[in-house]
Amino acid sequence: MSQTHTAHSPSSTEPHCSFRSAVAAGLGELQKQIPCKYLYDDEGSELFEEICQAEDYYPTRTEMAIMDQYVDEMADAVGPRCLLLELGSGSSLKTRLLLKHLHEPAGYVPVEISPAALEQAVEELHRRFPDLEILPVCADYHTDFSVPSPSSPVERTVIYFPGSTIGNMTPDGAAEFLRHMHAWCGAEGGVLLGVDLQKSEHVLERAYNDGEGVTSRFNLNLLKRMNRELGADFETDEFSHQAVYNSDEGRVEMHLVSDRDQVVTLDGQEFHFREGESIHTENSYKYTLSGFAEVARAAGWKVEKVWTDASRFFSIQYLTVDMDD
């Protein structure tokens, strides 16, 4: 990344410290679990891009098709001279389409935890949009980072949160996160976000157990990452990827299941796994349109517009501040 567009990085030791302590704490719980953001190291981010291309993984394809069809309406809803703040920008692929249609955007702020993914995306965007001011922030969006100001006037700050990443949070967590967004974009602000919808269990489980096995490699990479970065000794061949729909909770759960009784060591501490015991690595909540509207309302947002595909598999929603709140 060029000097003028240096990412606002947290200190280099911090991510490792928090990864180490999150893993130690998570493996110590009754249901072992690790926060899903740790799936995204460089390798994980690349694998995620592959998942997006997988035949069985409908969300990316469907969200892109909705954007293709309605991007002009989205640009009109967002309005002119907006500062677009994207949370978990990854490759910024969908953003390219949006940026092409926005009316005189004041700037683009991609916020991404993976430095390599951020750097690559920003380089590509500079090439494609030489006149756009890009202010990358390399940070965890669950921490307090400050939003950089572009040099041209901003009419409205709009948070772009595609990919149904909001579905990785519990509904209460999603409401809390949406509430927090007011601080980033103020009373005139908006949120343009992807929300995956409830559908048949078969389609959902197929999407997260794709025939090419990419999601499995993505999930298992977390074990490799713990070995690589933390010196853990996971036998990665002795765990299996599992994705199941939990209908009571309305979410797809991803797990890494131990194929046998085994002991894993990290920093001299032993973690015991029984055969069939799992580490819970990700949740993907699926919403009804009314269910998500309730979450948004609880967070002081009004659903202004909803765009969906013909099968109602996925939605893109534009939220504005609920003045009645």
Ligand SMILES: C[S@@+](CC[C@H](N)C(=O)[O-])C[C@H]1O[C@@H](n2cnc3c(N)ncnc32)[C@H](O)[C@@H]1O
């Ligand atoms: C599901 S991908 C979505 C990427 C892209 N926005 C899209 O819709 O295709 C999630 C992205 O968010 C990033 N990410 C996950 N948790 C994050 C966090 N807590 N803070 C910042 N970035 C995060 C990941 O590295 C990854 O690039």
